[in-house]
Amino acid sequence: MEKAENISIKMPEELKQCIAFHGHLCPGLVYGYLVSQQAINILDLKRSKDEEVVAICENDSCAIDSLQVLLGTTAGKGNLIINNYGKNAYTIISRSKKKAYRFSRKQYYKYNGKNKEDFAMLDAAISSGSATIKQKMRQKLLKATDLLSRPFDDIFSTSKVEFSMPTYAPLARSEVCNICGEMTMSTKMVSTDDGKRICIPCSKR
Numbered sequence: 001m002e003k004a005e006n007i008s009i010k011m012p013e014e015l016k017q018c019i020a021f022h023g024h025l026c027p028g029l030v031y032g033y034l035v036s037q038q039a040i041n042i043l044d045l046k047r048s049k050d051e052e053v054v055a056i057c058e059n060d061s062c063a064i065d066s067l068q069v070l071l072g073t074t075a076g077k078g079n080l081i082i083n084n085y086g087k088n089a090y091t092i093i094s095r096s097k098k099k100a101y102r103f104s105r106k107q108y109y110k111y112n113g114k115n116k117e118d119f120a121m122l123d124a125a126i127s128s129g130s131a132t133i134k135q136k137m138r139q140k141l142l143k144a145t146d147l148l149s150r151p152f153d154d155i156f157s158t159s160k161v162e163f164s165m166p167t168y169a170p171l172a173r174s175e176v177c178n179i180c181g182e183m184t185m186s187t188k189m190v191s192t193d194d195g196k197r198i199c200i201p202c203s204k205r
């Protein structure tokens, strides 16, 4: 148990790794941590070295950083797909097992921990716009620890979804842009009316 501002936190090693990468502990990071752990358990996953695990995220929140750390679904490998619908929902796909699960947050956040009065006070301060940075941090910490204390099924619904093989990240050679001269992936280039091959920023100038 670690003490942080009078809140006792049982911090799993995997969550510590997420915090080291992300920079802070917050409810979003915990959502991603919980989803990752659940996906690892039910799909028997190992951290993805290449593209064997694929995550489709329906938001672009802090949660995604936990997925990058724990599942190895990273922005650079092409196995992290972000469809930003503003939903706390994640589909995790295993290519080798040909299985996919979608995890979706069930309900509006409701604090249930033992610092209820404290939480209500902080919530009111935040709603009224008078909260200090320290108060905002404390509220995030209360939320995060509360989420960690709950069973997964309290927070997320889990559903098996139809597996379809996600396409691999595209690989294409680069060409020289006819205007700026910079090397550009050929599939990202635009053809002009006069037959030039140019990059997207040049096409908008």
Ligand SMILES: [Zn+2]
Residues within 6 Å of the ligand: 022, 024, 025, 026, 028, 029, 062
């Ligand atoms: Zn965060």
Ligand SMILES: [Zn+2]
Residues within 6 Å of the ligand: 177, 178, 179, 180, 181, 182, 198, 199, 200, 201, 202
């Ligand atoms: Zn250009």
